[in-house]
Amino acid sequence: MKNTVLITGVSSGIGEAIAQTCIDSGYRVFGTLRTAADAVRCQAKWGELFVPLLADVRDEAALRQAVVTVEAALAGRPLNVIVNNAGIVMPAPLQLQPLDDIQTMLEVNVLAPVRVIQAFLPLLGADSAGIRPKIVNISSVSGQLAMPFLGGYTASKHALEGLSYSLRRELLLLGIDVVVVAPGSVRTPIWAKAATPNFFPGSCYEQPFKKFIAISLAGEKKGLSPLVIAKLVLNIMQAKRPKVRYNPVPQKFANFYLPKLLPARLLDRLLFVLLGEGKSG
Incomplete structure (x- = not known):
């Protein structure tokens, strides 16, 4: 019996890497995507180890349909892991x-993970090796x-x-673990997507904000x-007693x-100087 994982936001970046790593390790992956084109591409x-779920994680109706799809594909077997990766x-x-x-x-970053957890938590169960089910939240x-x-x-x-942290303590009752993964800079499109042409020209923030974006893109x-993040998540999924938070x-x-x-x-002062904001009062 193949172990199973649900991953949100698998079209690019960390989510795509986690999905690829899990599939390479023999997991059956259920992955959310927002466009039909991404679903076809992925x-x-x-191949057959991937089940696309066309759903914006903010859309409750789409998530309900995704639950139906996953439950049918599981055919009575448990879902082993939920990875809340989608973010903006x-x-x-x-x-x-x-x-x-x-x-x-x-x-996207707070309420959607809660929606996903509430929708899919009833499907969670131990994997084929008896390792307890997990929720991994990408922070x-x-x-x-x-x-x-x-x-x-x-x-x-x-x-x-x-x-x-609250959820982890609540889910002790059900034997489900919750782990936080909190990366620093990762080579993904997230900052390129976030770079904005609106630097609020004429405001006191214009130049510091431009410098902040430039530093972030360089980082x-x-x-x-x-x-690196994907392999860490896989290790967490397979661990009997992972740490509660990874950096x-x-x-x-x-x-x-x-x-x-x-x-x-x-x-405060160091950041003030770094961004060239002038002299503080």
């Missing part, structure tokens, strides 16, 4: 960012750190991590391969530990 690439980042200064953009990030270093121009995204990832090019981050001390060790006001 089905052709991955829309950087901007909070003072000027449209509330619709913030709402979109909260919908970010922004789940614990806060950078300027990422207020809405940071809020969404802090929320995802908070609910993951993405030097980031981890999505395959795959390039240059981990500089990019993760140092910002957490520095006094908050000093970190």
Whole structure:
């Protein structure tokens, strides 16, 4: 009996790498995609071990239909793992960012994982080796750190991590584990998609925001391969007692530990200088 995993957002980036890695390891993968073209492409690439689920993770009706598809394909066998990977980042200064953009990030990054969990959790069960079922939520270093121009995204990832910890403690009753994976920079299209021509010209944020986007795009090019994250997720899926949170981050001390060790006001000042925001008052 093949082990099974549901992964959201498999058309590109980390989700695509996780799906490929799981299929290479013999898993049957159920993957959500938003377009029929992506579904056809991924089905052709991955073959019979892949079952496409055409669904925007914000769409409750589409998710209900996806549950029907997965349940029929399982034919009474359990789903072993849920990986909530789909996510979006829309950087901007909070003072000027449209509330619709913030709402979109909260919908995709927080409420959608909850919808997916509520929809598919009744199908979860142990795998063929008896390893207990798992939910793996893909977060970010922004789940614990806060950078300027990422207020809405940071809020969404802090929320995802908070609910993951609560959920893990609730699901002890059902023997289901919940693990958070919080990567730093990864070589995916997420920042290229997020780069915006609206730098709020004429505002005090224009130049610092341009520099922030440039730094973020440069960091993405030097980031981890999505395959590093995918292999970590596979190891978590197969582990009997994984850690509750993982931080795959390039240059981990500089990019993760140092910002957490520095006094908050000093970190504020360093970021202020880095983005060329001039002299503080």
